[in-house]
Amino acid sequence: MKLTLRPYVTLSSVVNIFCLFLSLHTFAQTIATVAGSNAMGDGGPAPSSFVNHPTGVAVDQNGVVYIADTDNNRIRKVTVNGSISTVAGNGLAGFRGDGGPAVDAQLDSPYGIAVDKDGNLYIADKDNNAVRKVTPTGSITTLVGCCGSGSDGGPATKASVFQPSGVAVDMTGNIYIAETGYHRIRKISTDGIISTVAGTGAFGFSGDGGPATSAKLYEPYGVSVDTEGNLYIADRSNHRIRKVSTTGVISTVAGTGANSYSGDGGPATKAALALPSSVAVDKSGNLFIADSRNMLIRKVNTSGIINRVAGNGSTGFGGDGGPATSARLYYPVGVAVQDDGTFYIADATNTRVRKVTPAGTISTLAGNGKTFSGDGGPATKADLYVPSGVATDGQGNLFIADQLNHQVRRVSPTGIISTIAGTGTFGYSGDGGTATSAMLNSPTSVAVDRIGNVFIADTYNRRIRKVSSDGTISTVAGDGYYDYKGDGGPATSASMKEPTGVTVDDTGNLYIVDRESATIRKVSTTGIITRISTSVALIAPQGIAVDKNGNLFIADAGNYVVRKVTTTGVTTTVAGNGIGQSTGDGGPATSAGLNYPTGVAVATDGTLFIADQGGNRVRKVTPAGSITTVAGNGVYNFSGDGELGTRASIAKPTGIAVDGSGNLFIADRDNNRIRRVASPIISSVQNGDWSSSTTWSCTCVPKNTDEVSILSGHAVTISQVVQIRVVRQYGTLIFTPTGKLLF
Incomplete structure (x- = not known):
């Protein structure tokens, strides 16, 4: 019929x-999130929340604790009843939002924080080279840095700072800044004028007993001020705590300058510290020191005697509910103390904030210790951390190179996420065993062959790893050494510098992008590695794809182009004019501008997709050579789910993949999500049977x-x-x- x-x-x-x-x-072309979320835990118990490398901690007079949640680019608040929320930062790294709500603003690696008696919050916005202020009503402004170029003696809002890591405020409202990059301490007085109160700007150690402004500091990270106005400096790379008196004279109050551990029970000036990153002072004048490399918190009493008050000196996590001195810390970099003697520790590598009572018992105040979560549940509720690569297989599974979680994750066709490789701790181990028990180090790309083997660009292990269909992991290329050698021999004996891209063709040959050596290498099915020659020099290539005919497509990021290498070795440019701009939609792809392309994918019909990372877009090149944008409006942000892909905001798309139905998957890196742009309408191209792929424009059989x-x-x-x-x-x-x- x-x-x-x-x-x-x-x-x-x-x-x-x-x-x-x-x-x-x-x-x-509608866009949606298929993996990743902003499940930070806000509104719930702080110990169950997701805190990522906290580096700063402060406590106000009411016992409310503030956390510099550095790698989440947020400032979090823990109330006295234990509930956590975000008070500044929207999670995206950047600089914006002054004059508006702090929760909508962008921060970039906030480090030290302080709170004054009126409830104003001060943030050392380190990678923005700025210090920000959040009022009790939640409005954010910049006090110094970011866009200023002035120097001492003028308004702080016109001045610049370089890598501020610590901030403190005294009883009268003067603000002190540990300007790590220029080895000095700056002061913003209550009238808004900036000056230097310690350090010459040159790194080194000198000046004790003289004016602090004539002394040398070396990467000061933390700063604190006591009730009398004396200033204390965590002079990190000098392995000392320095004091600047109210008369401006500098001295050492803890540390010998040796990068070591010694001296408990004796004078603090005879003790050795190792990279002290923070210092706090209580109302009685006792000092608390985050002795970071020693994995300890140490206390200097008013008599100058130093002792360990938290940490047993070994790395790791443990000890909650028991004596703080028996607990394990893992690179504590922040410390704060409240009036009753309770102190708080930014236990950075443990991704937690710890609390120590006056009786010496330790517990976790905030953070669940995980940088990833969600396995066994919906992928849209899972936490990813800088996802950089994606791939799909013929069964509808999605694979994610979850870079800074040091794992590869899989999303099933029903949307459930699991881990298929990596423990979540960076390192190298596990070959010959179960992939989920192995350690990876910043995997940036992933590929799947026809029989279900998964290949991983294990970037900082300088290897390509393989997860076979039975879940066993092995190394198939790279010996772990930072070098370029081995062509013509076994791939496992070859050296690579920084493999960032991997793909596999229909016959099982493996192709690798080595970004640092700017080369493309091939591993044959017999395991021999060779170099793919290109007639042009590549600069920082990152992504690679292969089409059904065996042609290679290379994201030549540093040249702002995409190259094609045919099976006969001919190299051409197929997109990009070499100018780092996102331009040219509607015209020839070779006349268009790309802005640091990092990922490529090829559909079955020959359509090429490009992750135009610097332009915050994904571009599409038709087989006829015309270019358009299919995702991203160019704004570095997160928005647009459920709308057309071109109306959405994405943030540094890095890796991309396209499945057999033409659905496009984007590693929306800085949003910690995987987005999907739904395939266009599948149309008939000729008379034929529904079940024949030749009937349809996608060269595939339509799905439900x-x-x-x-x-x-x-x-x-x-x-x-x-x-x-x-x-x-x-x-x-x-x-x-x-x-x-x-x-």
Whole structure:
């Protein structure tokens, strides 16, 4: 039987058609998140929250604790009842938001923090080279840095600072800044004028007993001020705590300058510290020191005697509920103390904030100790950390190189996430065993072959790892040494510098991008490695893809182009004019501008997709060579789920993949998400059978989630049970007796 479809008609027929719905719905190119979330834990118990490398901690007079959640680019607050929330930062690294709500602003690696008696919060916004202020009403401003160029003696808002890591405020409202990059301490007086109170700007150690402004500091990280106005400096790379008196004279109050551990029970000036990163002073004048490399918190009493008050000196996590001195810390870099003697520790590598009571008992105040979560549940509720690569297989699984979680994750066709490689701790181990028990180090790319083997660019292990279908991990290329050698021999004996891209062709040959050596290498099915020659010099290549004919496509990021290398070795430019701008949509791809392309993918019909990272877009090049944007509006942000991909904001897209149905997957790196741009409408290209891929524009058989268009003049035969989401446009369906169309 023949059936001609027309728009705006709903049909029900005894000829095996059920609920046939014809729609003009604009499903094409909509974007959605398929993995990753902002599940920070806000509004819930602080110990269950996600805190990522906290480096600063402060406590106000009411016992409210503030946390510099550095790698989440946020400032968090823990109330006295233990609930956590975000008070500054939207999670994206950047600089914006002054004059508006602090929670909508962007920070970039906030480090030290302080709070004054009126509830104003001060943030050392380190990588923005700025100090920000958040009022009790939640408004944010910049006090110094970011865009200023002035120097001492003028308004702080016109001045610059370089890598501020610590901030403190005294009883009268003067603000002190540990300007790490220029080895000095700056002061913003209550009238807004900036000056230097310690350090010459040159690194070194000198000056004790004289004016602090004539002394040398070496990467001061922390600063604190006591009730009398004396200033204390964590002079980190001098391995000392320095004091600047109210008369401006500098001295050493702890540390010998030796990068070591010694001296407990004796004078602090005879004790050795190792990279002290923070110092706090209580109302009685006792000092608390984050002795970072020694994995300790040490206390100097008012008599000058030093002792260990938290940490046993070994790395790791442990000890909650017991004596703080028996607990393990892992690179504590921040410390704060409240009036009753309770002190708080930014236990950075443990991704927690710890609390020590006056009686000496330690517990976790905030952070669940995880930088990843979600395994076994919906991928959209999982936490990713700088996802940099994606791949798909023929069964509908999605694979994610979860870079700074040091894992590879898999999302099933039903949307459930799991880990297939990596323990979550960086390192190198595990070959020959279960991949989930192995250690990876910043995996940046992932690929899957036809039989389900997964290949991982284990970047800082300088290896390519393979996870076989039985879950066993092995190394297939790279010996771990930072070098370039080994061509013509076994790939496992070859050296690579920084492998960032990997792909595999239909016959099992492996292709590797070595970004640092700017080379492309091939590992044959026999395990021999060779170099793929290009007729042009590559600069910082990052991503690679191979089409069904064996042609290679290379994201030549530093040249702002995409190259093609044919099977005969001919190199051409297929996109980009060499100028680092996102321009040229609607015209020839070779005349368009790309802004640091980092990822490439090729659809079955030859369509090329490019992660235009610097432009915060994904571009599409048709087989005819025309370029357009398919995702991203150019704004570094997160927005747009459920809308057209071109209206959405993405943040540094890095890796991309396209599945057999034409769905595009984007590693939206700085948003810690994987986004999917739904495939366009699948249309008929000729008369044919529904189950034949040659009938359709995608060269694939439509799935139940697709939207199908039967074009005028085309007749499509259905001889089996077919389930589809939408059929639209004009066309003819021919049903055999066994044919059914379900919705």
